[in-house]
Amino acid sequence: MKKGKATIHDIAEKLNITASTVSRALNDNPRISENTKKQVLKMAKQLNYQPNHIASALRSGKSKLIGVLVPTANRNFFSSVVRGIEDIANELDYKVIISQSYEDPEKEIQTVDALLNARVDGIIASIGKNTENFDHFKKILEKGIPLVLFDRITNELEVSQVVIDDYYGAYETTKHLIEQGCRRIAHFTSPKKINIYRERLRGYEDAIRDANIPFDPELIEESDMQLEDGRSSMENIINKGIEFDAVFSSSDYAVMGALQVLREHKISVPNQVKLAGFGNEPFTSFTAPPITTVDQKSIPMGRVTAETFFELLKSEDKKSATHKTVLKPELIIRESSLKTN
Amino acid sequence: MKKGKATIHDIAEKLNITASTVSRALNDNPRISENTKKQVLKMAKQLNYQPNHIASALRSGKSKLIGVLVPTANRNFFSSVVRGIEDIANELDYKVIISQSYEDPEKEIQTVDALLNARVDGIIASIGKNTENFDHFKKILEKGIPLVLFDRITNELEVSQVVIDDYYGAYETTKHLIEQGCRRIAHFTSPKKINIYRERLRGYEDAIRDANIPFDPELIEESDMQLEDGRSSMENIINKGIEFDAVFSSSDYAVMGALQVLREHKISVPNQVKLAGFGNEPFTSFTAPPITTVDQKSIPMGRVTAETFFELLKSEDKKSATHKTVLKPELIIRESSLKTN
DNA sequence: TACTTTTGAGCAATCGATTGCATATTTAAA
DNA sequence: TTTAAATATGCAATCGATTGCTCAAAAGTA
Known part of the structure; x- marks a missing residue:
């Protein structure tokens, strides 16, 4: 039982193969034989192996984390959008980090920085109503990190956005x-x-x-x-x-x-x-x-925003993948x- | 300018010292001279160095992430508690990952697993109203991961909890x-x-x-x-x-x-x-x-819950640090x- | 039979920061 | 002056997974 966590190395050792092979087997790499894959999977289950997302994030550069920035989490509209986003993100094995700007431009800047530091794979945001300078958002774009804005947007940024009409x-x-x-x-x-x-x-x-x-x-x-x-x-x-x-x-x-x-x-x-x-x-x-x-349409807006985000994430050319969705309110x-x- | 990200190695190289020294300097380790610290800090600023939390998380085993599990994010009570938690967490440089169980016991189990996989440093949860088996929460405790329950609790678990009277x-x-x-x-x-x-x-x-x-x-x-x-x-x-x-x-x-x-x-x-x-x-x-x-008292409840959580996180002996807070409703x-x- | 492909795995470096264990340089004590 | 005690850094391993490159064995071709 060891200290609890099994790693690919433990699996490799038991099976007398290397960690690389285990890694490839788990990722269903075609270069590994079916037989080996089967054995690896079986041993993984047996050892109750749980992949370490952090290690994988470090190596691959993908954290599978999305930063969501809203003015305040406890306003029905925003929490519903967050709910919509989380619905979709979870289906795709992403986790949602939530942060609030409290409508304070200063705090908004810090928060964007914090999210970037947390190495999120992308950011979904609704701009605080007192924000007049958008440099912190530009910074996100310059780093090539996917950004989608919803509801409270600005024309000063060339980003994907989701709004209602x-x-x-x-x-x-x-x-x-x-x-x-x-x-x-x-x-x-x-x-x-x-x-x-x-x-x-x-x-x-x-x-x-x-x-x-x-x-x-x-x-x-x-x-x-x-x-x-x-x-x-x-x-x-x-x-x-x-x-x-x-x-x-x-x-x-x-x-x-x-x-x-x-x-x-x-x-x-x-x-x-x-x-x-x-x-x-x-x-x-x-x-x-x-x-x-x-x-x-808060929950649909959350879902559409998340969908837009993941499209952007997948796209090769971030620039041309930018687009604006307008939902009809009722x-x-x-x-x-x-x-x- | 390179590819954008400066690492401690870049700082070290510029200053003709090693990465270990830079790391220690940044962490204000007493074994490093004031002079070196100053230089490192200056160079860090100059290179626009941003620490890579993922790398740090991998090595130190601390992700600085808290998982928050609520039945649904868009109910005023829960989103307010989340807001309270986020208030405190941010002050301490922690990020909050939010997930929802939708009052579904099955989903609740999966979600706990997902949070554990994301290597959160601890979990704050409110139990879904249809949950009658608590094995998934027991699993958290067995792994020695801090757990705090709020509002919807159970007596079957020996955990810290925050409720109103x-x-x-x-x-x-x-x-x-x-x-x-x-x-x-x-x-x-x-x-x-x-x-x-x-x-x-x-x-x-x-x-x-x-x-x-x-x-x-x-x-x-x-x-x-x-x-x-x-x-x-x-x-x-x-x-x-x-x-x-x-x-x-x-x-x-x-x-x-x-x-x-x-x-x-x-x-x-x-x-x-x-x-x-x-x-x-x-x-x-x-x-x-x-x-x-x-x-x-939703926002205070969030704050108290977060405080309880961080106390637990700091404590050596998780068992004895367990305690229950009861807030007076109004x-x-x-x-x-x-x-x- | 000799030579080229294909297939399956291993080796070792890497991601960036942390840290136990030296080591070199000063400073203080004897 | 010699030795002990601080002080300031460096070395190298480590966290766990990923991946480019290499290589051996098996299969196919001439």
Whole structure:
């Protein structure tokens, strides 16, 4: 029984062959006879041999580890994407290392470094919302290490990316609100320069214009989009006496804040004001009334991201293997946005 | 610039010393002179040296990797614990590998094996609710690999564990409902033989008895505790015509289901029936009315679990370093359980 | 029978860092 | 001045698996 770990050398010794032969047999190398392979496999089982991935990683340069970098692990969207990634990675015998940037650019840089140090075979990331310099991501690319971005992306990098069609999601949502009779739709967005909010705003604007409704900048509220921010935004609009009959928020949390404030002001949803959010956070279906929102397809996004990643990993020419996938989000219509006959 | 990666040998060559000296210098070994250390550090920076953790792991037998096994990564409670673990692990230069068992005992076994194969330095796990055989965990212990369990534990294993005081949480919640005037409190629980539901049931029963309220088995509903299950349980009770004035559910999801059904039956919460859940899932504060629940201290639990883990890792004698931490949960009282004057 | 191929395995170097055991150089003590 | 004790490095093996190159034996060809 020894110290517990059997190595290829132990197998080799028992069988009176060399470790190289054992290694080749285990890797099903055609240069080894069937007979030898059979014996090796049998002995491996008998000795309860477990390959040492670390040794193999050192020699082969492949760690079978993927680094996943998300702003925070405990947000439903991100943890669901991680789940999707892990689903696929495990099927292919890869392990997922998870790290968080906490939306802090400094920490994001360190974390990328740490992942690189851990010798991951590649990185999947969603960019923190305060990140404006992308040198740390460029560094990954320069090292020839596969990189795939999802959801929070940037155009400054030539990388594979997986996103949902934020523009479409926002356009459809806004259109839906208009169809329900709304003409003065407030929009909550973020001043942050990240793709998702920008695209959603664009979708909102276009839908408004296409319906020949004048765009009123007074109806746009910028904030950090947390629940509290949504509350303030709503209060702002109400206090300024701005006329509005709907709120379309780029974040479910912010729209939740709006709902609370409306309740407090005894403004009825959806009778007087209709609401829609974005993200399909679990809670949106549990509120009273349930909130209309846009599903971001988080688990599929994780799976597609992982698939994109492994394609890239296999490809010879990283450059030309770069491509962008756009998933269609789904408008989930619930009571908060429905016309009350 | 070479191929990009500088090794200790490159540093050694430039400085006309040996790799051993460089290695010692980088590890701040007292046997190396301050002067040499300074030079090595300087050259390391100059060559942009990044230590190869894989090589170090192979030689030292320490991978600086922790395996974290959870039923599913995208449940708020688990992802928050993972976040807490990651917080601490990162401070100590450890990386976290995450894997999921999907509540499937078979998959759980495979996953443990995979983590062991990845040569993690230790494992932190929460047991799947269908797991009844613990041999795979015993195997971890037999190999002398540190193991810490959190939340979903078992008494069949002599390991360090971190849990909340489920009994206390349930007792306090039930007591609170009684204080609000309830006498016929239904309890939703699971038939699964796992510690958390058993303890919560015990807390419920004791609180009832201590208040001299007769225990009525008709008020106990067993299910898998998902939202749909909560709905059925509530329907059951209503349809059977069982008298009740409160529901205390061991799961927030199930109590959410109950709330929906009560709404549909036009039974007013908290006027006619009071509600309390367990878990403090984010949505519970967003419902109408907001739901009273028990906070499980997920992020602290993650941090404490990680701390327990690292203590164990450092300790010489794994056996005696085994200990159990019990965190106090917090009853979060919200409108759903409050007496309406 | 003599010569070329094919097949199956072994040898030894390698991946990069670590570490027990020398060894050389100083410094301190006798 | 001689010897003992520190101090600073070097040497070489090691962790376990992989792989280019070499070589012997068996099979095929002329």
